[in-house]
Structure formats: structure tokens, C-alpha cells
Amino acid sequence: MSYPFRAARSRALAVLAVGAALTAGLAACSSSSSGGDDAGKATASSGGSTDSALSQTVASLEKELDAFPVPTDSVDGVADLAGGTVYYIPITSRAPQFAVTQQGLTAAAKAAGLKVQLCDGEGTPTAISACVTQAQHAKAAGIVLDGLAYDMAANAIDAAQKAGVPVVLSNQLPSDRHPVSATFAYAGTAGSPQMVALADWIALDSDGKANVLINEATDGESQIAYVDAGIAEFKKVCPGCTVTVNKISSASFQQIPSSTSSALLKNPDIDYVISEFAEFLQPTQQGVQQASAKVTMTTGASALSTLKELKGGATLAAATAQAAGYQGWVDLDAILRLHAGQTVPDYEIPSRLFTPESAGSLTLTSDAEVSGEWFAPTTYTSDFQKLWGMQ
Template identity: 25%
Template sequence: MRRDRAIPLTAVVLLAATALTGCERGSSAGPGESTAGPSGCPAAQTRAEAAVKRAERTDVPWSGPTGGPTATRGKTIAYVAQTMTNPGVAGVAQGVREAARVMGWKVRVIDGGGTPVGIQAALSEAIALEPSGIVIGGFDPRATSRQVARANAADIPVIGWHAVGSPGPSKRPELFTNITTEVEEVAGASADWVIARSDGHARVVVFTDDSIPFARNKAQLIRKGLARCRGVRLLAYANIPIPDAGSRTPQEVSSLLSRFPTAWDYSIAINDLYFADAAPALRAAGKRGTGPPFNIGAGDGDPSAFQRVNSGQYQAATVPEPLSQQGWQVIDEFNRAFSGRAPSGYVAPVHIVTAANSGGATSWNPPGYRRAYREIWGK
């Protein structure tokens, strides 16, 4: 089934209504989704190899803010999580807690449980606490528009993490800023890695969650990136809601292995957690942990993903978010908001981690950010 055809209005309405949910049970597009060609893509491959080499560097100096307001006092932050079972959401929450301790601020984490009702209730609870600021952690604020409007009306600054598709301030919904890497760069890096590693000849499955607009957009950008190489074939587009990944991914992987027993040699997932759930099915089918299929996660780079990459267990690479740094950035952006300043405008550069450049680490911690933020805050 092609997903790039026009969608009827009723379908658009249904998608909008389920933007936060895992109620879309998942689907897998078949071999009709193809950008195949027998001759590879020499020009695209050369460009991809250069991009991957840049993204794999680990010695990039801190390029974030070096100036800003000193620390304000006595603040309380409410972190509303889409679900704390999402490793990216949880990783940023930990960074927020760590940075808040440096500032002497308090943090309350409220778990939405991954459902629309739970997330709306969590955000309502956060507003009732009358915090100094609220973090929207990994969900679409347009699906909680009433609660966001209440926070705006109460003059509570709202900062998003992966809340809307682009970094920076947002008017609709009203966010002081949204913190994320550039989704185009993350999606492009994962596609480039596949093109470069396969010498322009790959047969790929993409795992995504179309119920989350941010994830759906990332998956479409991944498809566009793969399409730059005519030697790459998109075998399937597996749509599995993140809250259902534990139960749905093993079934989907088994089905894909049955359909493509020898053809499937690469995978890209919008979140590393799919490969944690894919591993048992791949292992049961006799697949080696070092591939194929060679798997790369286009986010979020949680510790378990690093462990799989480092040990060669059904994941070859990840394009991680610097989760802890982004948690510190959340606190810095709030401090700017409380001080009447503009957002910093910082966007972390894209990075690719493999066993060859991870140094055995279990997270991507770009150098220099803790010291830089402490110097800004006078801490």
C-alpha cells in the first residue's frame, strides 16, 4: 500500500484525533514501495560517505551558547512525559533533574503513560501545581491544546522536547522553544549510513510510529533520503505504535523474515527501542547479532541502544540525541525565559555512533556542555 497518495479528509481527521495514541495497530507496506535499481548510485554514495565520516567524529568542540543570564532562584519545573518507557523521554528527564540540582531548582516528573487521556491528565496535573515552567516531553502539544492554552494563559513558560517538528520557538502551539536535533539531518544521516555501508545496494525495512506526527515526518524523510540512491530498495514500511512495540515488533519481524528470508539486509527505525524488541525474533530465526539485517536507529540513543551497538547484538549504529545535554538545555532555556531573554537558538549537530567510535560509552555526551552551562549560570 502506497502512503504517498492523497489521503481522504476523513482519514486526516482520524489521524489527527489519534495523534498521541497507540490505537493505530500498525501496518507494513509491501514490496511495491521500491526505489530499486541495479546499478547503485556512485554520486549519491560518494556524498553519503563524506556525510557519514563527518557525523562519526567525536572531537567536535562545543558550539552551543557561552553567554546568558546567571541562575535565577527558587524555580520549580514540571516535566510531563509522553511515557517514561520511551528511553529518549526518560533520558532527557534525567538531564533536566541533573541540571536543576546545579541550579537549586525542584523538578516534578509526571508520566502520561503513552495514552491521550493519560497525557492530558498529566498536563492538567502539572498546571494545577502552578510550577515556574512546564516541559512537554515527547508528545504533540496540539493534541493537548486546551491544557497548553491554560498554561499560556497562566503565564507559565512551556518548553518542548520533540514536541513539534522543528527546533526553536513555536507560535501555534505557543512554546518558548522546542528542543530537538534537526529531524532532516537525523533522517538523512541514517539513510546516508545505509547507502554508504551497502555501497549503494540495500534492501531496507523502515520501522516507525505514524500516530506521532514527529515520528511520521521523520520516517517520510528517511524514505526520501533512501530514494536518493536508485540502488536502494524499500522492502517494507512497518508502522508500529511505540506503546505497542514490545508486543507488535516481534510479530512484525517474524512476518518480515517470512516474506523476505534472504532479501532483507538493512533496517532503519525512528527510535532505537524497536531493535530491542526485534532482537528475540531475529535470534530465534538464527540471524547473527552482527547482521544482516544491519540495523540503525534514527533516535534516540538510549543506553540499551549503545549496549547493542557495542556488543554487536542486532544493532550496528544509532543516530543519538544528546539526551543529557538536551536536558541541561531545557533548564538553560527556562532560565532565559525567567530572565526575560530570548531562547538560545542552539541545535545540537547530528552524530552517528558505531562500535568503532563509541569508546564503549552508553550515551552520546558531546564534550563541553556542562562546563559551558555552569559558567553561564555562575555555578
């Protein structure tokens, strides 16, 4: 059975329509498999919020902040690290978000008298481990790992720490198996808030009757936890919604179109699609085309190219993004605090929900993206430098 949503709202914004339209409808409240052996379905339970409250929530998610949440405690001994090199190792350089974080990290390092060396993790444990080992042998001033699970290169990361190289794991949820230490820290993530925001937007946009496909990255526990947070939000605010999860990964990037197409063909009532990360958006859209499906397309972890596509309104209806340039400054701040033997704070990484209307009001340039002006006033660069004793 399905549960009625407690209020109605006119559905708006663009949909991705390719080929023949598929019939949309409510799915039954039961569990089944879809999208091959790597897919599963979760159906919302009864309950939810009023349309008015949800409208206010969505409106608040689209607003920029008054200020970035910069730490307040100063950092000692930054000048002593001048000339050192910080290695930046994203899970894959394919993701546009990581390119922005690299630029932020490079600017932060320059302000502190350091340099940044990129090493592409290529989505595989072998490449990630090689990058970490390279940084260790180069006696790096620090290693920033972005978007990857510790267990993908645990032996190499452990060895780097034993050699005295500080390691910061960014864009991952803290794990009890890998607790913080004098040489290891986490640097914040906005993955869950982005999935929650997309769930809220879809619940409102669909009159509480969406049939959703989420392309979930399985590269680590955090990526799965982000989607779980989105599913929990659907259950809370959209009891008439059904969510199908299609499991994908960076390592199997070329299989995403066929995997997506298969999930859509097995679930012809799907009318909304979420790509968990923008790096998977294009192959997800290819899968929609292959299935000749008519869906409303959304994505998380957006970058400049994604928001330009969103502004056009023809293929993308909603997107979330996090302040990836600011994240680079946070990553360096964590490295500096580890060097100083000081407590690394629980960083907050701002994120924001965008629609074609709100994206149209942004300055859609690379400089604006890196600066973080889409999220809040950009005084944080000066604020960090003051904390580091560089101003």
C-alpha cells in the same frame, strides 16, 4: 526496474541472523503495501553520489564535535526562580533516551536552584494531559514536554500557558499550528539527522543495493517527518535501494513484534532493518526472530544499553544517538528564557553515528552518557551556568 549504484564497496559489519536465511535481492521500483494496513513502501529514484563522497560523509558522521553549540546570550532573573519545580513529561518513560535527558535536566535545574518532577506520559493523551494539568495546579516553574505531539494534550497545554506556566516542547519539529509565544517554545530535535545518517551508512554498507524495513513511530507528525527525511536520503544516495515503512506506536507497543514479523514475511528480500527509536529495538528484534529473517539491524535514538549491544557486534551493526544529557540543559535554558521574556534560540542538538568499532572506543558508563562526552568536550555545563549568572 532497479537502478545500479555508481560504485561498489565490500559489505562489512555484523548482521542479526535468526533462523533460516531469507533470499536478498533488489526490489522493483514501484509502490505497494506491506506489514499490514499500516505499512507502505517507497522506492529510491535514479541518481546518487559517488562511493568516495559517501564514504567521506559517513566518516564525518562518526566524528565527535569540537564543542557543544551553546547559546551566547545571557539570561536574566534566574535567581528569582530558586526553589521552583520544573515538570518533565516524556511521551513515555520506557525510552532510555528520556531517562538521560531527565538526568541532564535535573543537574541543570539544581545548578539554577530549581527541582525537577517526573510525570510519565505513558504514550497516551489521557496520561499526558493529566501530567500537564498536575503541573499547572502545582504552579510549576515550567513544563518540559519531550518527544510528544502538542495535539496529544492540546487543551491541557493551552490551559497551562493561560495560567502563566511556561511550556517547552522538546524533540519535536516546530508546527505552524502551534507557533512560539511568550509562554511556549521548541527546544530542538536531532530526529531527522539520525535517520539521514542511518540511510547513508546503509547505502554505503550495502553497495547501494539494500532492501530496508523502517519501523516508523506514528506518535506524532515529527516522528513521521524524521523517517521521511531518511527516505529522501535513500532516494538521493542509493537509487538501487528499496524502503518499506512499517507503522508502529508507543500505544501499541505489544503489537510491534507481530507487525514487524508480518512486514518481513510479506517482503522476504528485506536485508536491513531500522528501528526509528531504541525503545522499539527489542520488540523489533523479536519480530525479526519470529520471521526467521536474516537482516542487518540498526537503530536511532540510542542510549547506553544500545551502544553496549552495538559494541558486541553480534546483533546490531550501526546506531545513532543524540546528546540527550545536553538536551536537558537546553530544555531548562528555554524555560529560563521564557520566564525572562527573552528570545528562545533555535537550539542544535548534536547527534552521532556509531558502529561496533567506534562504540568500542567510548567509555560506556552512565556518567559518560549523561555528561555528553561521546559527542564533544563537556564544558557546556559551565557555559550554561555562566549565561544564567550562576558562576
